Amino acid sequence: xxxxxxxxxFKDILPEESGKWQHVEKIARQVFANYGIHEIKIPLxxxxxxxxxxxxxxxxxxxxxxxxxxxxxxxxxxxRPEATASVIRAYLEHNMYKVDPxxxxxTIGPMFRRERPQKGRFRQFHQINVEFIxxxxxxxxxxxxxxxxxxxxxxxxxNLKLEINSLGCPECRPSFRENIKNFLNDRExxxxxxxxxxxxxxxxRIFDCKNDSCQESIAEAPSILEYICSDCGDHxxxxxxxxxxxxxxxxxxTRMVRGLDYYTQTAFEIITESLGSQxxxxxxxxxxxxxRILGGPDIPGIGFAIGLERLISLVPGRDEDxxxxxxxxxxxxxxxxxxxxxxxxxxxRKAGIRxxxxxSDRSLKSQMKRSDKLNCLNTLIIGEREIDEGKAPLRNMAxxxxxxxxxxxxxxIIQTLINLKQ
RNA sequence: GUGGGUGUAGCUCAGCUGGUUAGAGUGCCGGGUUGUGGCCUCGGAGGUCGGGGGUUCAAGUCCCCUCACUCACCCCA
Numbered sequence: 001x002x003x004x005x006x007x008x009x010f011k012d013i014l015p016e017e018s019g020k021w022q023h024v025e026k027i028a029r030q031v032f033a034n035y036g037i038h039e040i041k042i043p044l045x046x047x048x049x050x051x052x053x054x055x056x057x058x059x060x061x062x063x064x065x066x067x068x069x070x071x072x073x074x075x076x077x078x079x080r081p082e083a084t085a086s087v088i089r090a091y092l093e094h095n096m097y098k099v100d101p102x103x104x105x106x107t108i109g110p111m112f113r114r115e116r117p118q119k120g121r122f123r124q125f126h127q128i129n130v131e132f133i134x135x136x137x138x139x140x141x142x143x144x145x146x147x148x149x150x151x152x153x154x155x156x157x158x159n160l161k162l163e164i165n166s167l168g169c170p171e172c173r174p175s176f177r178e179n180i181k182n183f184l185n186d187r188e189x190x191x192x193x194x195x196x197x198x199x200x201x202x203x204x205r206i207f208d209c210k211n212d213s214c215q216e217s218i219a220e221a222p223s224i225l226e227y228i229c230s231d232c233g234d235h236x237x238x239x240x241x242x243x244x245x246x247x248x249x250x251x252x253x254t255r256m257v258r259g260l261d262y263y264t265q266t267a268f269e270i271i272t273e274s275l276g277s278q279x280x281x282x283x284x285x286x287x288x289x290x291x292r293i294l295g296g297p298d299i300p301g302i303g304f305a306i307g308l309e310r311l312i313s314l315v316p317g318r319d320e321d322x323x324x325x326x327x328x329x330x331x332x333x334x335x336x337x338x339x340x341x342x343x344x345x346x347x348x349r350k351a352g353i354r355x356x357x358x359x360s361d362r363s364l365k366s367q368m369k370r371s372d373k374l375n376c377l378n379t380l381i382i383g384e385r386e387i388d389e390g391k392a393p394l395r396n397m398a399x400x401x402x403x404x405x406x407x408x409x410x411x412x413i414i415q416t417l418i419n420l421k422q
Numbered sequence: 423g424u425g426g427g428u429g430u431a432g433c434u435c436a437g438c439u440g441g442u443u444a445g446a447g448u449g450c451c452g453g454g455u456u457g458u459g460g461c462c463u464c465g466g467a468g469g470u471c472g473g474g475g476g477u478u479c480a481a482g483u484c485c486c487c488u489c490a491c492u493c494a495c496c497c498c499a
Contacts, residue, residue, distance in 0.1 A: 307499030372459040
């Protein structure tokens with residue numbers, strides 16, 4: 001019988017990697033707290049309708065990437081492909097806007113998209129999401145981006161690039177879309193097959209194509225920024241001004257389009273050179289129409305998602321730099337010492353001292369080897385002789401210094417080791 | 423969904439044009455005298471050569487199918 005393996009595109013995060021994950025999540029919680037953002041935990045499973053309406057029926061995510069199933073012949077459910085729709089659903093469902101018109105939320109967890117796996121892209125992947133709901137002020141856009149940059153640099157990332165754009169609003173986007181379509185219709189012969197198809201489905205996507213001929217065709221194309229209405233234009237100008245005020249460097253990428261239909265006005269991405277073709281480590285934008293689409297009142301919002309796998313792969317430092325080594329290894333020699341050490345070991349742990357020991361009663365040499373392998377800071381050697389004398393050598397594994405410590409009482413040993421820790 | 427690459431010990435890989443009991447490094451376990459780790463040294467365990475079929479006296483090595491992983495397209499975090 002063959003072995004059962006993990007599902008394609010679903011990854012185990014192994015113990016040696018988890019230190020880095022915890023480190024990054026800890027920084028996230030600390031940074032977010034400074035900006036008054038509170039954690040919300042939302043379900044992994046939602047009614048399919050939520051994503052169809054929220055993300056958009058014709059997006060790639062909804063058309064071909066969702067894990068959807070019929071629940072006991074009753075209703076269609078979907079493993080969430082992104083978090084914003086769920087956060088807004090919860091926000092509306094609990095009437096949070098009535099308690100406080102300004103809400104800042106974050107959530108951390110897995111997302112599911114059935115794409116072909118490749119470098120930096122998995123079918124189950126993790127995101128950190130932040131949503132600022134209830135404010136339209138361009139300063140909100142700018143401080144959200146400022147905070148994202150703050151967070152990423154705190155994790156140690158460098159050489160990141162911020163790109164921003166404005167996608168306009170339901171008032172002004174359609175006219176731009178028509179214009180691009182007309183512009184490209186004349187040049188259809190030079191477009192790649194994919195882009196010919198996009199001409200009908202989503203002409204804005206042609207901006208993203210990497211094909212040289214398509215890029216040439218579109219080089220002269222009008223920019224969306226020439227078409228957005230004055231409200232959107234003013235908003236974008238203010239966002240840029242406030243970014244400058246906050247000292248955030250950016251470049252304008254008029255070709256950036258986003259894959260989810262709910263975005264309006266400000267859109268942004270953080271990209272890196274060092275990740276291969278999946279180069280976006282974070283992305284987001286404003287979604288002022290989303291609450292209405294989901295059946296609520298008209299409430300503006302803006303947010304972003306960070307790809308945790310991508311982020312963590314760029315965090316400097318080796319995996320082992322993020323794990324906590326034991327303070328102490330107890331090498332117990334012989335029956336009597338083992339009997340003495342077992343309760344001692346667990347009393348030390350209870351007192352906050354990371355302690356390890358070995359039950360196999362092996363030679364001191366192999367117990368020392370194990371202490372070394374576990375990277376224990378100190379080793380306490382206890383044999384019959386030590387128990388009789390009430391004193392035992394405590395070896396500092398780095399300096400090789402050995403000091404005799406009192407082992408008359410467990411309380412005494414705990415106190416000695418706590419003092420040593422400081 | 424479409425292409426390319428790769429699948430040999432826990433891990434990283436070697437195995438020339440098919441030829442006797444499949445190798446190395448690393449990791450693991452144990453020794454190198456009586457109670458002290460890292461270095462060195464000796465020994466040991468560990469592989470249905472991804473799976474299935476075929477060609478052949480003989481296949482890890484050639485052919486076909488299949489699966490998995492991986493990179494790219496696509497899309498996005």
